[in-house]
Amino acid sequence: MTESLVAGSPNPLSHRLFARPEIGATAAAGVILVFFLAAAPAFRSGGSFFTVLYQSSTIGIVAIGVGLLMIGGEFDLSAGVIVTTAGLANSMFCWWFGIDLWVGALLSLAFCLFIGFVNGYLVMRTGIPSFLITLGTFFVLQGANLGLTKVVTGSVTSPDISRMDGYPLLEGVFASNFDAGGVTVWGTVLWWLGFTALAAWVLQRTRTGNWVFAIGGSADSARAVGVPVVRTKIGLFMTVSFLGWFVGMHTLYRFNTLQAGNGVGNEFLYIIAAVVGGTLLTGGYGNAIGVGIGAFIFGTTSLGIVYAGWDPNWFKAFLGVMLLLAVLVNLYVKSLATSTRLLRDSPGKADDA
Amino acid sequence: MTLIEMREVGKTYGPIRALGGISLSVRAGEVTCVLGDNGAGKSTLIKIMSGLLEHTEGQLMVDGEELVFSSPRQALSRGIATVYQDLAVVPLMEVWRNFFLGAELRSGRFPLAGLRIREMRRIADEELRKMGITVKDINQPIGTLSGGQRQCVAIARAVYFGARVLILDEPTAALGVKQSGVVLKYTAAARDAGLGVVFITHNPHHAYLVGDRFLVLKRGRVELDSRRDEISLNDLTQEMAGGDELDALAHELRRTTK
Numbered sequence: 001m002t003e004s005l006v007a008g009s010p011n012p013l014s015h016r017l018f019a020r021p022e023i024g025a026t027a028a029a030g031v032i033l034v035f036f037l038a039a040a041p042a043f044r045s046g047g048s049f050f051t052v053l054y055q056s057s058t059i060g061i062v063a064i065g066v067g068l069l070m071i072g073g074e075f076d077l078s079a080g081v082i083v084t085t086a087g088l089a090n091s092m093f094c095w096w097f098g099i100d101l102w103v104g105a106l107l108s109l110a111f112c113l114f115i116g117f118v119n120g121y122l123v124m125r126t127g128i129p130s131f132l133i134t135l136g137t138f139f140v141l142q143g144a145n146l147g148l149t150k151v152v153t154g155s156v157t158s159p160d161i162s163r164m165d166g167y168p169l170l171e172g173v174f175a176s177n178f179d180a181g182g183v184t185v186w187g188t189v190l191w192w193l194g195f196t197a198l199a200a201w202v203l204q205r206t207r208t209g210n211w212v213f214a215i216g217g218s219a220d221s222a223r224a225v226g227v228p229v230v231r232t233k234i235g236l237f238m239t240v241s242f243l244g245w246f247v248g249m250h251t252l253y254r255f256n257t258l259q260a261g262n263g264v265g266n267e268f269l270y271i272i273a274a275v276v277g278g279t280l281l282t283g284g285y286g287n288a289i290g291v292g293i294g295a296f297i298f299g300t301t302s303l304g305i306v307y308a309g310w311d312p313n314w315f316k317a318f319l320g321v322m323l324l325l326a327v328l329v330n331l332y333v334k335s336l337a338t339s340t341r342l343l344r345d346s347p348g349k350a351d352d353a
Numbered sequence: 354m355t356l357i358e359m360r361e362v363g364k365t366y367g368p369i370r371a372l373g374g375i376s377l378s379v380r381a382g383e384v385t386c387v388l389g390d391n392g393a394g395k396s397t398l399i400k401i402m403s404g405l406l407e408h409t410e411g412q413l414m415v416d417g418e419e420l421v422f423s424s425p426r427q428a429l430s431r432g433i434a435t436v437y438q439d440l441a442v443v444p445l446m447e448v449w450r451n452f453f454l455g456a457e458l459r460s461g462r463f464p465l466a467g468l469r470i471r472e473m474r475r476i477a478d479e480e481l482r483k484m485g486i487t488v489k490d491i492n493q494p495i496g497t498l499s500g501g502q503r504q505c506v507a508i509a510r511a512v513y514f515g516a517r518v519l520i521l522d523e524p525t526a527a528l529g530v531k532q533s534g535v536v537l538k539y540t541a542a543a544r545d546a547g548l549g550v551v552f553i554t555h556n557p558h559h560a561y562l563v564g565d566r567f568l569v570l571k572r573g574r575v576e577l578d579s580r581r582d583e584i585s586l587n588d589l590t591q592e593m594a595g596g597d598e599l600d601a602l603a604h605e606l607r608r609t610t611k
Contacts, residue, residue: 205467207457210446214454217443224403224437225455225510226426284445334445 021278022290024329028276028322029297036304043307046183053185056299057192059269060292061247064199065240066267067274067291071203072236073216073283074123074130078115078137079240080266085141086112086248087258092152095159101166109245115141116241120234142264149260162256174246175254188250192292195243199288212236217284272319273298276326280334297322354381356416356518356549357402357433363410363573364397371397372573373410379518379549384540386552386560388593389570395553398570399520402551403435404428429455434511435520438527441507444496448488451495452477452510476513484509484539501532508539512546519543520551525559537563557593561586569593 036043066079086108094104119137123130149156161167176187203209211232214222223229252258277294279286298319305315355378363373372394379385389395400406401413404422412419415431422428425435442451449470458469478491486505488498495503504524511519521540525533540563544550554560560567567584569577569592577584577592 201467202465205470206465207459207468208464210450210454210457210468213446213450214443217445221437221441221443222454224405224425224435224441226429227455228426280445284443 021280021286021330021333022293023278024326024333025277025290025293025297028325029293029300032297032300032304036300036308040304040308043304046181048303048307050183050185050189052296052299052303053189053192054299055303056295057186057188058247058250059266059273059298060192060295061188061195062240062243062266063270063273063277063291063295064195064288065236065243066270067277067279067286067288067294068199068203068212069236069240070271070274070279070281071216071283071286072212072233073219074233074236075134075271076119076130076237076240077134077267078119078141079134079244079270080268081138081141081145081263082112082115082241082244083248083251083266084145084258084260084263085115086245087252088145088149088158088260090249091158091161091252091258092149094161094164096152099165101161101164101170105170105249108248109242112241112245112248113238116238117234119241120237123237124230124233138267142261145260145263156260158252158258158260160257161252167253170249171253174249174252188247191246192295196288196292199291203288208232208235213284215283216280269298269319272323275330276322278326278330278333280330281327285330285334294326355379356381358414358417359402359411360414361411362398362401362408362413364401364406365409370573372401372408374574375411375570376575377568377578379551381517381549382544382547383565384544384550384552384563385566385568386554386564387568387570388554388557388560388589389576390555390593392572393570394573395555395570396522397573399435399522399551399553402428402518403433403520429514432515432517433520434514434516434518435522436504436507436511436524438504438523442495442503445494447492448481448495448498448506449474449477449491452480452506452513456514480513481506481509484512484542499532501528501535504528504536505539508536508543512543512548516548518549518551520553522553523555524552525554525556533559555593557586557590561589 042048062079062083066076069076089111090101090104090108093099093107094101115137119130119134122128122133126133146156149158153159174187177184178187179185203212211222211227214227215229215232219229251262273294274286274291275281275294276297277286277290277292279291301318301322302312302315305312305318357379359375359377362375364371365373375394375398377385377387387395387398397406401408401422404425404427407421407423413421415433420431428435443454446454453473458473459466460469474491478488481488481491484505486502486509488502488506495506498506508519508521524536524540528536537559540550540552544563550563552560552563561581565581567577567579567581567589568575569589
């Protein structure tokens, strides 16, 4: 065993920095922020900055879960409507039975986790792509949201909950805001940052995170070395539905009443935030901070266009362009990470062909 | 010392018999070669040993204890590690993460416990060096290594985590001559370290370089079971290439080409 294998070249800093998932998104976020600061005078205030952060957080919280799930190699198209399902379940259950909102919130949580479990279980059990399974759940929930709301209230709006038991406390948890130096800061922004930090820790620094990357990168390889693939994937689906429940609670306790048709289409915003943030569509690559920056780009643009006084319809066209650019960048980064690097400094060892 | 013993092991899928009547033993410090054409049942056999499939007939004994593995984790905990040709590693993950995948070192047992990353990097680097594999940067994605190197990292990983039986699934199938040589060298190194090695291949030349015992499968049955001193490379090649069928074919071809 005298001959040794030498592989790769020591990465220069520029190379390593460029191969980080969120680097493209960070640059894009900077450019977009500067652009709107220049184009929209109304944008240049602390108040509007925190409004942007609030807007980002409402998408960003669920996008964290969707991003983790995508790194784990799966999709969840029901993530948009489950937000509304969570709020409706809480409010109508409590209104119908006249019980404390706390109980309803917990029941709604259990129900959402159950939906996430069913999504994951069906995907793992049948081997049908998660795109199809969750497309099914998406339509079931969308229909049930409207149908059940009509049965219970006779309209497509959920009953007002602001005078029911437990309301003030829950509003404090999910939908509070406070004043910091003259600007309004919504609690969801702090929750968003907290969840992002937690997800970043889990992904990069824990065993669970290692498993998430592994099942997304190559589920068979992961299984062969003893990673519990089924359990990890089901856990990821349940994480998405937990975060969906959380935003559902926020929406309910902020507006007191919900439109049963809401949430449709948001699943794509979550996926866009994740992909723009450097998550690979095919799994196995990405990080939580990137997803956060992706959500921030969403918040900046959606409000920047309004502040600049343009037709807000252009927003979606812009998102589409961002998505396409991001996919191209991600593809390039992936090819960097998987191409065999040729030896330059030790030509004598030709093992590395 | 016999590590794994199979007695008349078989696997059926409904009416279809993929494998039947397989008897073999894997001994410490020996390389058992399993040869066979595509569809001969090689993969089914190793999947039974590595816990991906449950056998439906016969007995599988590990250290004299009869078992049916229901997951790779169970086989691993018995010291049986498998290195698959195409799914040995997760390409986008760093070399050290791949090395410790499924056996991560943690700073505690609670769910959010941090990984001992510095320690894992150091150990992975040391262990690879011990096997004679020098990776420039332990943090590079393992996809940047060549196929032969990835196989070697997977073998080094199995050895480090105390595998007593190492199952190699066609480790040289997709490799060039030189890289195959490197992989065969690590196979021999694992054997010398006292592991029982099961070497699956359809290349009799590679098998004869490292094998102590040869098993040729055909249509899910054992066609030949022989010790190294009982068989020559020519006979093995002949057996592998189809034996008498090949003779007949050669005869036929001669007549038509004349």
